[in-house]
Amino acid sequence: MDFAFDARTEELRARLLAFMDEYVYPAEAVAHEQRAGLDSPWENVPVVEELKAEARRQGLWNLFLPDSEHGAGLTNLQYAPLAEIMGRSPQIAPTVTNCAAPDTGNMEVLAQFGDEAQKKQWLQPLLAGEIRSAFAMTEPEVASSDATNITTHIERDGDEYVVTGRKWYISGAMHPDCNIFIVMGKTDPDGADIRRQQSMVLVPRDTPGVTVKRAMQVFGYEDHYHGGHAEVVFDHARVPVSNLIGEEGGGFAIAQARLGPGRIHHCMRLIGMAERAIELMCRRAVSRDAFGKSLARQGVVQNWIADARVAVEQLRLLVLKTAWMMDTVGNRGAHTEIQAIKIATPRTVVGVLDRAIQLYGAGGVSQDFPLAELYAGARTLMIADGPDEVHQRSLARRELKKYL
Template sequence: MDFAFDAHTEELRAKLLAFMDEYVYPAEAVAHEERARLASPWETPPVVEELKAEAKRQGLWNLFLPDAEYGAGLTNLQYAPLAEITGRSPQLAPTATNCAAPDTGNMEVLAQFGNDEQRKRWLEPLLAGEIRSAFAMTEPEVASSDATNITTHIRRDGDEYVINGRKWYISGAMDPRCEIFIVMGKTDPDGPDIRRQQSMVLVPRDTPGVRVVRAMQVFGYEDHYHGGHAEVVFEDARVPVSNLIGEEGGGFAIAQARLGPGRIHHCMRLIGMAERAIELMCRRAVSRTAFGKALAQQGVVQNWIADARVAVEQLRLLVLKTAWMMDTVGNRGAHTEIQAIKIATPRTVVSILDRAIQLHGAGGVSQDFPLAELYAGARTLMLADGPDEVHQRSLARRELKKYL
C-alpha cells in the first residue's frame, strides 16, 4: 500500500488550500451576515455564488466524480485528501466546489445508472451547479436503518408511476433551487426477495402531489447551507415510467453503490473537522490564562491535544487504506474497511470536538466559533448512511463467519 500523494493530487491540494485561505475562511462571516438580510433563510447568500464562480475558474469543481467524462476523474485515494480540506469548512467549501451531499451521491447515481435523457435533463445542470437535488429514502414511520422497511409505494399505472409515501430528513429539499428528487420506494412490496422490492424514480419537485411539509432541525440547526432537511409527502404523485432509474427492483443495489463513495467523502470531511478543532484548541490554549498559567501549560489540556493528534493520524490512515482498497478491489472487496471507517470516524471526531468545546468554555457552545455546529454535524453522521450499530452488526458477522 502506498498512500503518498501523486503529483496531480499535490497540485490540487495546494490550489485547494490556497482557495480555502484566500476565499472560503473569510467568506464564513460574510455568508452569516448576508443570510440574515435575505428574504428567506433558504436562499443562497451572494458570497456563496462568488465562491462557486472562483472555484470553477480555478478548476476546483466536481472533484468528487471519478467519471472523467463528467467530473475530475480522480480515484478515491486522490479525492480523499481534498475532501479532508473541504471538511474544515463544511458549510461552505463542499458547496463552493460542487462537492456537497446529497448532490454528489445523486450525480453519481445519474452518471452510473441514468439513461441519456436523464443525464441530459438532470445531471448536466447539477454538474454545472445550476440546480440542487434531494435523495428521498428515510421515513418517519419505520426503522429506516433497515432500508427493506421502507413503505413508500411506487405503483405502475399504464405509462406512469403513482407514488405515495412520507419521507423525512430529506437533505436539500428546502432549497428553492432543489428541482429533482430521487425517490426510493417499493414497486414490488410482496416480492419474494426483499432486496428486489425497491426501485428508484426521478420526481421533479413541481410534480402535483409532492408537498414539502416542514423543515427538520438537527440539534436545533436548520442546515441552511445544505438546503435544509425536509419532511416531504407524496400523495398520488405521477411521473412517467421513463423516470425509472435503472430497472425495477434495482433500487437497493443502487443505494448500496451510492453509499460506498459517500462514506469515504463523509469520513474525510470529518477528519477535516477534527483538524480544525485541533487548530482552534491550540489557538485557544496559548491565548487564555486560568489559575495563573496558560491553558497550554495545563496537563489535562496537553493530554486532550495529544490524544486528538494521535486519533486523527490513525483515522486518516484507515480512511486512506479504505480508499486505496476501493480503487483496487472495489466496494465489495473493501466492505469491512468501509464499515470500519463509518464506525470509527464519527465517534472519534465527536470526542475531539467535545474536548474542543470544553476548552472554549461558553464560547464553545456559541455562534462565535464553529465548534457547536461542527459537533452537531459530526454527531449526526453516527446515524446518517446507516447507524453505527448496523455497521457493527454486519462487521461482527463477517468476523465471526471465519470461525463458524
C-alpha cells in the first residue's frame, strides 16, 4: 500500500481545505443564527443553499460516488482524506458538497441496482441536489440490527405493491425536499431462506398512506442539516410494481452492499471530527490558566492531547488500509477490515471528544462550541449501521473459524 496521496487527491484536498476555511467554518455560526429565525426548523437555511451552489461551481460535488458516469469517479482511497476534511464540520460540509448520508447511500443503491427509469426519475435529481431522500429500514418493535427481523410488509396486489409498517430513526425524512423513501420490507415473510424474504421498493413521500409522524431526537439534537431522524408510518401505501429495486428477495443483499461504503464513509468523517476536537483542545489549553499555570502545562492535559494524537493516527491508518482493500479486493474481501473500523473508530473518537469536552468544562456541553453536538453524532455511530456488539460477534466468528 502506497501511503502517498496521488496528484488528483492532493489537488482536491487543497481545494477542499480552502473551501472549508473560506466558506464552511464561517458559515457555522451564520447557519445557527439563520435557523433560529426560520418559521420551521426544517426549512432550508439560506447560507447552506448558497454554499451548495459554490461547492458545485468549484467542482466539489458528489465526490463520494466512485461511478465516474454519475460521480467524481474517485476510489475509496482517494475519497478518504476528503471525507475526513468534511468531517471537521459534519453538519455543513457533507451537506453542501452533496456528500451527506443518507442520500449518498441511496444514490449508490440507485446507481448500482436501479433500472433506467428509476435512475432518471430519482437518481438524477439526487445527483443534482434538487431533492433529498431517506432510507427506511430500522423499526422500533424489533431488533433491526438483525435485518431478517424486519416486519414491514410489502405485498403484491396486481400491478402494485402495498407497503404496511412502522419505521423510526429514518434519517432525512423531515427535510422538506425529501421526496423519496427507499423502504425495506418483506415480500416473502414465510420464505425458507430468511435472507431472501426482504425486498426494497421506492415509495414517494406524497404517496397516500405515508405519514411522517415526528422527529426523533439524538441526545436532544434533531440533526436539522441532514433532514432529521423521523418516525414514519406506511399504512397500506400503494406503489407501482416498477418501483421495486432489483428483484424480489434481493433486499438483504442490497442493504449489505449499501452499508459497506456507508460504514467507511462514517469512519472517514469521524477522523475529521477527532481532528477538530484535538485542534479545539490545543487552542483551549494554550489560552486558559488554572491553578497558576496554563492548561497546556498541566500534565493530565498533555496526556490527553498526546493520547488523542496517537489514537487518531492509528485509526487513520486502519481506515486507509480498509479503503485500499475495498478498492483492490472488493467490499466482501475487506469485510473484516470494514467491521474493524466500524468497531474501533466511533468508540475511540467518542473518547477523544469526551476529553475535549472535559477540557472546556461547562462550555464543552454548551451550544457555544461544537463539541457536544459532535459527541452526540459520534456516540450514535456506535449503534447506527449495526451496533458494535454485532460487528464484534461477526468478527470473532471469522477469527475463530480459522481454528475450528
